[in-house]
Amino acid sequence: MAINLQIPARDAIFPVQGIRIGTAEAGIRKADRRDLTVLLLDAGTSVAGVFTRNRFRAAPVQVCEAHLAGSQDIRALVINTGNANAGTGAPGLQASHETCTALAALLGLDARQVLPFSTGVILEPLPVDRLIAALPAALADAQPNHWFEAAHSIMTTDTQPKIHSRQLDLGGTTVTITGISKGAGMIRPNMATMLGYLATDAGLPPALLQTLTRQIADQSFNRITVDGDTSTNDSFILLATGASGARIESTQDPRYAPLAQALTDAARDLAQKIVRDAEGATKFMTIQVEQAASTEEALKVAYAIAHSPLVKTAFYASDPNLGRILAAIGYAGIDDLDVGKLTLWLGDVQVATAGGRDPAYQEADGQRVMAQAEILVRVALGRGAVSDTVYTCDFSHEYVSINADYRS
Template identity: 65%
Template structure:
């Protein structure tokens, strides 16, 4: 079960004017489940995205990058689950192109105006004939209030659908931001989430939207890890329809800070939901690193702790074997790190205890205090590197027997 997370109810997910979503059961990999989603965008929308840095990136990622770089006005997104269409070579590219061609014919737009996305098993061929056959049903299901259904339609090993929505007043206008994401395993994004789609009815210039999607990703999806694996299909897309009348040409425009905060807030909520639903997770762990020379070295330390199987299994067992945290800090490759200046705390809603300082266990630390905190469902590891003013956060989870079971049985 997810750690303190439930899917928002449909009525709390605000429609975004200019965006409609439709779903169908296409039988991509399994029968009797909605596994194909079509997102239709009105004319005048701007779209930006960031994608996986994995060199074995999936065919849809290659095509998405190409279509966005071409400058075409994006009018549709098509998302399938079950098969990732990754590690599929030239035939995979052809399948992704056929998908875009079919959506284009259905919607009366050019194939270059369609962005395809796939998620699921790697190294297996996408059954593009089934996908294409399901598209008319998606088209007939297009509705502005289908965000809740779409959040369910893009799931793979997720146990819950992930969605977030908020409305803010900006320059006298109500601006909506709504998004969905999927992911539970193969999570160590190096750009964004596994699949994430956020839309706003603000009007945002294309170059500014690209800046915003990168900033939002860096503050959210690029701060999470379940297992340290970067997927072949990671994609985070931000869409702006302009229907609210609030317009932003650059980051100095009045109200832009409020829009950035809203978009980043939705992205962070979605990213944290992925960790709360990490495969087999029983604990949500925030790793807050302060006192670094720059944010990147803070995140490097955070990821070293968050990736470590030894640290993660200790949290699962509620075993205060906290020397594992010091070991992870030590191999995080921080040049010139003075370990005598590092301090580490462990905290939960029941309080915080100093674990280590001056290169050793803190005199005040008692193992029973560490054990008590590690039994909590939400835990914070706080590290002060003692070498600067920078700070950064990484969000992770524990590693349980269930993680192995889920991934051992994934294709069965």
């Protein structure tokens, strides 16, 4: 069950001017479910993306990167679930190209104006004929207000759709921000997330949008982990249609900072929703590292804690075996760490001081905090003034069951 995951009501999901969305049943992996999504973009929409750094990048990721590098006039996105089209070699690349060509032909576009995305099982051929056959139905379904349907259509092992939508005033113009994401397992993005799409009807030039996309990813999707696995298909796309009339040409524009913050907040919410709906998760954990000498150092410690199976299973059991956290800090890779300067808190409870158990710490206090659905782990390294935060979850029996039966 998702942990405090808030799904906005339909009337609180604002369409983004300049974008229409359609879904259809393609039968990619399972019958009787919508597993194909198209996003149709008005001319003039700026598109930017960041993708997985996994060397086994899926075929659609490779095609997306090539199309984004060669065109500033992307007009359509096509997303299938149920099959990742990864580990599929040259035939997989051909399938992604055929998908783009087919959709482009239906829309009167060049194939390079289409970005393809896939998510699902790795090392299986994409049934591209079924995908292409369903494209007309997806196009016929396209409406500006179909974000909710798209959030469902891109799901795999997710139990809940992940949507964020809001409006803000930018210099007297109302601007909309709406986005969706998917992912529940194989989550330790090294760029963004499994799949994430965030759109605004503000306008930004492509180069500025690309810079902003990387910055947003680093503050959101690159700060979450479920199981430490970086997927072959991770993709985060930011769209700026400009249809609201609010056009921002540089970071010096006074409207840029509030827009960038709102987009970052939206992406962070979508990223946290992935952790809240992680496979088998029962606890949402915030790992906050303070007094580090650098961001790299803070993240080494945060991820060491967040990735430790011993830490994650202890949190699932609400067992305050908190020496496991100290052990994870110790092997995080800071060779000159002075553990005598380290302090550890669990929620409002100080657990360790000067590298050892705090004299006032009582195990009952630790157990009280660990029984909560949302838990803060705070570490002060005593080495500098840098702080950073990672979001993760526990490991339960259900996580093993889901992944053992994933292809069934």
